[in-house]
Amino acid sequence: MPTTPDQKLWARTRQAVHAEVARTAMSLFLERGFEATTIDDIAAAAGISRRSFFRYFGTKEDIVLGDLAARGELIRKELEARPATEDAWTALLNALRHTPRPGQDDATTLQISKMLYGTPSLRARSLEKHLQWQALLTPEIRRRLGVAPDDEHDLRADAIVACVLTCLDVAGEAWTRSDGSQSLEDLVLTAVAAVRGSAADA
Template structure:
């Protein structure tokens, strides 16, 4: 049943408020620090009540990392669209490379990344999101490897996906430490090459 005009207006309004609160919160996080900014601070700056805040976000961490779940879906779609001739490693890396990820400019991204890697609760939630990515990406890799969906003993797909995601995290931390001077993609490829014991990744 198609949504009524009132329902569409409600959805647009909710999305607009969600985006406004997120922008306000990120501004406070970058100005004051993540841990120094309280939910009450965010609610007051956004002109909403504390109760209203929890209608849009479960935690402060969700404001910073809320788009990771959606990005995982984009990577899954890219992975499933990769040619069947690509091996598991190449397909994963190409999916990561080509998945669209609209976001802030590089300078702001670097500030957010520094906040993420320097805040234990954000780092933990980021790793939790990557576990969700692993569940999304593993089925395609199992198919590429010819592993039966019900084979519980062949762990190659799970291991490859976990390895690539760990390399992505390690590369992201190195990119942050280096203030973004080395392209993230180069760091990811270097990390994967080190794990695979080769000088280059196909």
């Protein structure tokens, strides 16, 4: 059934309000701290009711991490587009490297990263989102390895995706500790090389 002009207008309005509430909340988080900012604070600053807030976000954590789900889809598409000549590890790393990042300056990214790694509830939600990424990315890695989709005993694809995502998380934490002075990409590659080297030595 075709979308009507009124439905399109409503969707654009909803997206605009969603983005405005997110911007307002992030500003408060960076100014006051994530845990010190309440949902009521966000609603008041955004000029909406508490009830309206929950029409756009399920939790405060979703404001910070909500776009991770969408980013996972972008990474999946990039992974599927990688050349067939790339092995599973290389294709996955290149997909992560070439997927566009949020349009934030380095200083803001570092602030958000410090908030993420310093807040247990955000950390837990971040790991939960990475599990969603794993579900999205594993089928393509299985295909590249020649593993049948219904083969429950071949764990190589699951292990590779889990390792790379863990390396990404470890590298992100190290990048944050260094105040962004190190290259995040180099840290990810170093972490992955350590895992692969350990596996080869075993």
